[in-house]
Amino acid sequence: MTALIEARGLSKRYEGSVALDGVDFTIEEGRILGLIGPNGAGKTTALKAILGLTNYDGHLRVLGFDPYRQRPELMQHVSFIADVAVLPRWMKVADAIDFMEAVHPNFKRARALEFLARTKVRPDHKVRQLSKGMIVQLHLSLVMAIEAKLLVLDEPTLGLDILYRKDFYAALLADYFDEGRTIIVTTHQVEEIEHILTDVMFIKDGKIILDDTMDAVSERYVELLVGRDRVDEVRKLSPMAEREVFGKSLFLFQDPDRDHLRTLGELHTPSITDLFVAKMRGESA
């Protein structure tokens, strides 16, 4: 496996605030990484740095390019959908396809048409005539028709209804993703992408507080469900978090002695959402 993105001491300061605080991370090829964090945590700043849209301090290489200096070269191999509908409203669908074909060496027209044929978007539509869901479908069709090594999705399903959201990720997995491709996705709806991720990264106040594969996460973290009578005993084992579920107590542990825990109650694999909540609370305590 090769490192697709490599960041060392990546920092970004805005007037009076730190968006990224000297973070290090490596993203390998062929992964689907969920970048998860609260608003203002630095997610979008990290993505903007990766896409060459903003300057930064520290070392950052994406596909071997310096994204800020070599954005046009980098963009031959990277595609992205930003967190807002950004397709120009005056543009006609057919013109958008012609344009992409002319300016993008890795754009495959036939694929774009194939994706669009499955939607209600027609070539003679203008973007302003489309609903928000259709605009996202159009944008995804355009982006999936690019033979890119890296696809960046920043809140791609924001404002879409649930049917579109499910289709969106289904299409992404079925028609786009393969071992030569890498996807980075950020979203507030963690539970929506949890099942497609291979890797997960939590970011908070400009720092990375978790960076692991999903396999490692399910190995390292465990939830223990116990009855009321054992609560005090479990608390002594320094759990990360505790909450009440149907009259029982649910504890979250990091790197625990599983055999011992098993004697106390039921073990479960925590969801990313629960882990996220626990991590965010834990770090602020």
Added chain:
Amino acid sequence: MNAFIYMLRREIWEHRAFVWVPLVIATLYTVAHIFGLAQIARVSIDGNDFYQFADFVDEMAWKDPSEREAMLGLMFGGYAMPFFIALGFMTFFYLLDALFADRKDRSILFWKSLPITDTSTVLSKLVTATVVAPIITLGWIFAMQIGAMMVLTIMVWMADGSAWDLVWSPMPFVQIYIFYAYVVMAVALWYAPIWGWLLLASAWARKAVFLWAVLPVVGVGVFEGIVFETHRFWELIGYRVGWGLGVTAFQTDTPLGVNFHNDMVDVNGTILDFPQPGQFFSNPDLYTGLVVAAAFVLAAIWLRRYRDDS
């Protein structure tokens, strides 16, 4: 190259006014021509016409072919004036919008997701303003001129003249379009600092782009007036925006043109006597302007590339 051509097409897709504004003017002209024809027809029928078009046709038939040619050149060449004035206004607002609108509606995130350099983006706007939009306008002018010649043909027929001899054969299209090409080039080069300034304002402003383009200029002029009690800056702006192009690129001190008096037509010179390329290209002010324009355009490219506008 193909990519750049599509970037130019993209500009026209977005700014359809470059196509339909000259079309509207051409249509108005054509309607006016047809009404003119109807008017002459009516007057002829009434029999009390103050100006006999037939006499005019007769007179033209007697004139030297080269004189006919010169006259048609001056008349038809002059048709372009309202088109060029409209084009000037459109270009002004187009360039103000060019690097601003996509930042305002955030579609810049789409454009920046494509492997296009910021330099070629900015240059595509400049080439659209100075080359593509004028060519579209010239296309409509040509269509309108053909329409006008057809109207004129009917008029000449009604006066029993030969439309081929009087209109089609002497029409100096080559002269007229050399003249237009010169005008387009002179406008592009002489006003280059203005185009560059507008692009810079467009790349710079986060809002109120018009004010960013205009207020600094007014500010410098007012500042100079108050502090130094001189008007050098205003004179410079007046020269560059106003009368400079006329005196440097064109002949203005000879009575060129078509004059009607006592039912007689005088033609002085041809349309190609107006352009003064030697004088234009030997004027150092042209080159000073181009250097300033290059600085503005480079600054606009720099802003487009390095400022975080997302």
